[in-house]
Amino acid sequence: MTDTAERQMELILPMVADIEIAAARAAGNLARELGMSGDKIDEMTHAIVEACINAREHSCCADKRIYLRFVGTADGDCSPRIDIWITDHGRGFDVQQARSRRQQLGPAHKRGWGLQIIEAHMDEVEITTSPEGTTIHMVKCEKKS
Amino acid sequence: MSEELRVAVDRRNSGAVLYTKGYINNVGGEEIANRAYELMDGGARTLLLNLRETKIVNSIGISILIEIIEKMIDQGGKIAFCCLTPVIHKTFQIMGLANYATIYPDEETAVKELDLQP
Incomplete structure (x- = not known):
């Protein structure tokens, strides 16, 4: 793959059971073509799975669709980098509240770990959310930890 | 799309080894x-x-595994894991599962330490 356009992929997926696996496989294939290592791809795919589940379980969107965009590039030293945008047209959520709820509940509580897993597995995470929908932009780089 | 989990059970003297194959989501967790x-x-x-x-x-899926661990601890038993990929190991640590169950690198070590020889 040498052409920039070939490194971009856009998907619109229905919110059905296990659809997160289709999203994760698509991103994984792109990452492999870019030369990203297996461990990095595994971390990225687990983050995508959690982001898609959050959209499916919590967005309450009318169109029942998840919009995904993947862009694969090379950093300055030709190291693979993937930018991922996952969007729903749902009701949005309070990011601060989601984070603080996790801290209050403590390690013994069993649910609500999606955001924490995403942030642990990705190098950069940015969430834009409003009553019109949510977009999570995540970045995975080969060279970062 | 379906990503069915399969579970094979090998009964041992004081317990069992469960072999999973596939995606551990809500359905897979319930199967386990x-x-x-x-x-x-x-x-x-x-x-x-x-x-x-x-x-x-x-x-x-992991939240269901934690429920299984809690139930087993309540009954005085224990649950352990082996042969995890690095990312699954990391995810278990993030969610605190590693605080309640021992994670072994391979089955041979686990079976020896847990006294689960065939």
């Missing part, structure tokens, strides 16, 4: 729970979950 609870009802007090053929998990 059903098999684990059957074994616990039958008197098993040590369960080893070998995840060698599981490459992907999600937080809902």
Whole structure:
């Protein structure tokens, strides 16, 4: 793959059971073509799975669709980098509240770990959310930890 | 699309080894729970979950695994895991599962330490 356009992929997926696996496989294939290592791809795919589940379980969107965009590039030293945008047209959520709820509940509580897993597995995470929908932009780089 | 999890059970003297194959999501977690609870009802007090053929998990599936661990601890038993991929190991640590169950690198070590020899 040498052409920039070939490194971009856009998907619109229905919110059905296990659809997160289709999203994760698509991103994984792109990452492999870019030369990203297996461990990095595994971390990225687990983050995508959690982001898609959050959209499916919590967005309450009318169109029942998840919009995904993947862009694969090379950093300055030709190291693979993937930018991922996952969007729903749902009701949005309070990011601060989601984070603080996790801290209050403590390690013994069993649910609500999606955001924490995403942030642990990705190098950069940015969430834009409003009553019109949510977009999570995540970045995975080969060279970062 | 369907990503069905399969669970194979190998009964041992004081417990069992459960081999999972596939995605551990809510459905997969419930499948493991059903098999684990059957074994616990039958008197098993040590369960080893070998995840060698599981490459992907999600937080809902892991939350069900934590419920199984809690139930087993309540009954005085223990659950352990082996053969995790690095990312699954990391996810278990994030969610605190590693605080309640021992994670072994391979089945041989786990079986020896848990006294689950065939």
